Amino acid sequence: MKKTLFSFCMLALILMVTACGSSSEDQTSEDTQDKDSEATEDTRVIEHEMGETEITGKPEKVVALEFSFVDNLASLGVSPVGIADDDDSERIIEPIREKIGDYTSVGTRKQPSLEVISSLQPDLIIADMKRHKDIYDQLSDIAPTIILPSLAADYEGIISSFETVSKAMGMEEKGEEVLADHKAKMEELRAQVxxxxxxxxxxxxxxxxxxxxxxxxxxxxxxxxxxxxxxxxxxxxxxxxxxxxxxxxxxxxxxxxxxxxxxxxxxxxxxxxxxxxxxxxxxxxxxxxxxxxxxxxxxxxxxxxxxxxxxxxxxxxx
Incomplete structure (x- = not known):
């Protein structure tokens, strides 16, 4: 009788340990899947003129080193924390000045101040291929950086850069809506010619x-x-x-x-x-x-x- 009772207790203990181990493994597996899913959703690889840059989450502090990128961000409803404005805020055209509000000048477009940019602790820098390719590594040491055509771009190139900025910002859907409205406006203007x-x-x-x-x-x-x-x-x-x-x-x-x-x-x-x-x-x-x-x-x-x-x-x- 004692032997039977002992065997029964041991069997119950084994089943309990097995169940706990299985539950723990299941939970660990679910946690890993959740983390993998979260990483996939929050992290994206952006292709640009100098290669690929990994960006996680939605950048909140963006530095723009060309005016076209300021226009891109304003179109998305984003206010950059830093702009290479040639040390002249009057160069920001009125329709965009109204949208972006206050910002910090990071110097000229030709020679932006790396020290000022770094002080802003940005989580994204958007730079021009023609002006800034030689300082890409230095910019990348400060924050994730994408290099796009601006100074040497034609109109279609500017549209392409806007689409890349939208992806980098994690605002691809918003970018598509803005671009659709822009194309409709362009059709209206074309109809007047x-x-x-x-x-x-x-x-x-x-x-x-x-x-x-x-x-x-x-x-x-x-x-x-x-x-x-x-x-x-x-x-x-x-x-x-x-x-x-x-x-x-x-x-x-x-x-x-x-x-x-x-x-x-x-x-x-x-x-x-x-x-x-x-x-x-x-x-x-x-x-x-x-x-x-x-x-x-x-x-x-x-x-x-x-x-x-x-x-x-x-x-x-x-």
């Missing part, structure tokens, strides 16, 4: 140091072409070309959009020249001064819409 529009346009930065024409592959040139406004320069190795008066005469644009830099420019010297006066745009009163910050420095969804609104107002105002 007559199908038989044949005039050529030439956007250019004009300064005392020269006349810098933007061809059909530049950001502004490709943007205008996207709604049917043909650029006067349809060839060339460089998107931004310093050209002389004789070359402007040769291209003979029907409309010129001048992004004026400084109080005195080369155009002031040309105005007394008969060659300049014989250019189609000059003869027909189609030379328009536009905001250089908007038309040249900012390259993004918000600024693109504003540029085209300006262009259409100048071309088709009643």
């Amino acid at each position: 007559p199908e038989d529009e044949e005039r050529t346009v030439l956007p250019a930065v004009v300064a005392d140091s020269g006349y810098f024409a933007h061809n059909m592959e530049s950001y502004t040139g490709s943007l205008l072409e996207s709604i049917g406004l043909k650029n006067a320069i349809q060839s060339g190795d460089e998107r931004y070309n310093k050209i002389n008066l004789e070359q402007v005469v040769e291209f003979n644009p029907d409309v010129m959009f001048h992004m004026v830099a400084g109080d005195q420019t080369v155009v002031d010297e040309w105005e007394s020249n008969e060659l300049y006066q014989d250019i189609s745009a000059v003869k027909n009163g189609e030379v328009h001064e536009v905001d250089r910050n908007m038309w040249s420095r900012f390259r993004g969804l918000i600024s693109s819409e504003k540029i085209l609104e300006d262009a259409i107002n100048y071309l088709y105002e009643e």
Whole structure:
């Protein structure tokens, strides 16, 4: 009887230990699965011009080293903590200034301050391929960094960069909604350009140091072409070309959009020249001064819409 009772107790004890072990293993397995699932959801690998960068969670403190990335973030409803604004807050165009609020300047776009950037303790840095590829490693030591085309990008490149920024921010769905609204706006603007529009346009930065024409592959040139406004320069190795008066005469644009830099420019010297006066745009009163910050420095969804609104107002105002 005692032997039977002892055997029964031992069997019960074994079953209890086995059940506890199984429950513990099940719980450990579930915890591991939960953690794996959480990591998959929170961590993503972003492909960019310099390779791949792993980003976890939604970045809360973002530093933007080009104005187009400020435009990208503003379009997503994100306020960057730091901006390379060339030490001049007036370069932030009004429609975007209203959206982003206060920020810390991290210096110039050409040479941002690594010390200031580090002091902001960012969890994401967005930099330009042309300007910042040489300091990519230093930036990456501070925070996860993605390098995208901006300065050398055309309009389609700017759209592609926006999509990458949306993914990096963990806001891909929001980005798709914003981009859909932008494309609808672009269609509305395109519809305002007559199908038989044949005039050529030439956007250019004009300064005392020269006349810098933007061809059909530049950001502004490709943007205008996207709604049917043909650029006067349809060839060339460089998107931004310093050209002389004789070359402007040769291209003979029907409309010129001048992004004026400084109080005195080369155009002031040309105005007394008969060659300049014989250019189609000059003869027909189609030379328009536009905001250089908007038309040249900012390259993004918000600024693109504003540029085209300006262009259409100048071309088709009643």
